[in-house]
Amino acid sequence: MEEPNVKDFLPSATTEEAIKTEEIKFKRFKAPFKIKSLMAGQTLELQKEATTKIFNEKTRIYDSRLDQEKLTSLYVTESVVTPNLNSAELQKAYGTIGDPYGTLTHMLTAGEFAALVNAVMKLSGLDESNQDVIETVKN
Numbered sequence: 001m002e003e004p005n006v007k008d009f010l011p012s013a014t015t016e017e018a019i020k021t022e023e024i025k026f027k028r029f030k031a032p033f034k035i036k037s038l039m040a041g042q043t044l045e046l047q048k049e050a051t052t053k054i055f056n057e058k059t060r061i062y063d064s065r066l067d068q069e070k071l072t073s074l075y076v077t078e079s080v081v082t083p084n085l086n087s088a089e090l091q092k093a094y095g096t097i098g099d100p101y102g103t104l105t106h107m108l109t110a111g112e113f114a115a116l117v118n119a120v121m122k123l124s125g126l127d128e129s130n131q132d133v134i135e136t137v138k139n
Contacts, residue, residue: 011062021081026112033116034082038075038124046074072117073101079120080104 023032038046039112050071053062077100079087084090085100096102105113121127 020123022119024116026108026114028116031082033080035116035120035123036081037078038079038120038126042078043075043126045123046078053104074118074125075126076104076117076125077101079124080116083086 013041020037025032050067091103094103094106
C-alpha cells in the first residue's frame with residue numbers, strides 16, 4: 001500500500017467535499033430551506049458556547065454543564081443557509097429582532113422544526129450521537 005501524501009489532507013482537497021448541503025421543502029413556504037453540514041471544529045466551538053461553568057461551594061471545583069437546548073439552537077442556526085435568519089426584514093416580520101433562532105422557531109410549526117433539526121443532525125453526522133438532543137427538541 002502506498003503511503004498517503006500530505007497534500008491529500010490539505011483543506012483545498014477536502015473541506016469543500018466535506019461540507020454537504022441539502023434542501024428541505026415545507027409546504028407553507030414557496031422556497032425550500034437550505035442547510036449545510038457542520039465541521040467538527042464548528043461543533044466543538046458551539047459546544048463550548050453552550051457550556052457553562054458552575055462553581056461548587058462544597059467541593060470548591062468548577063463543574064461544566066452543557067445546555068442541550070442551547071446547543072441545538074446553535075447547531076440549527078449555524079446550519080441554516082436559506083433563509084438568512086439574520087435578515088432584518090425577516091426578523092422584523094416575525095417580531096424577533098436580533099434573534100435568529102427565535103425567528104426560526106416563530107416561522108416553523110413544531111413538526112417542521114423537528115424535521116429541520118433531524119435533517120441538520122443527520123447531514124452533519126450527529127444523528128446517532130446526539131439522539132438525546134433530538135428528543136429534547138421533539139418534547
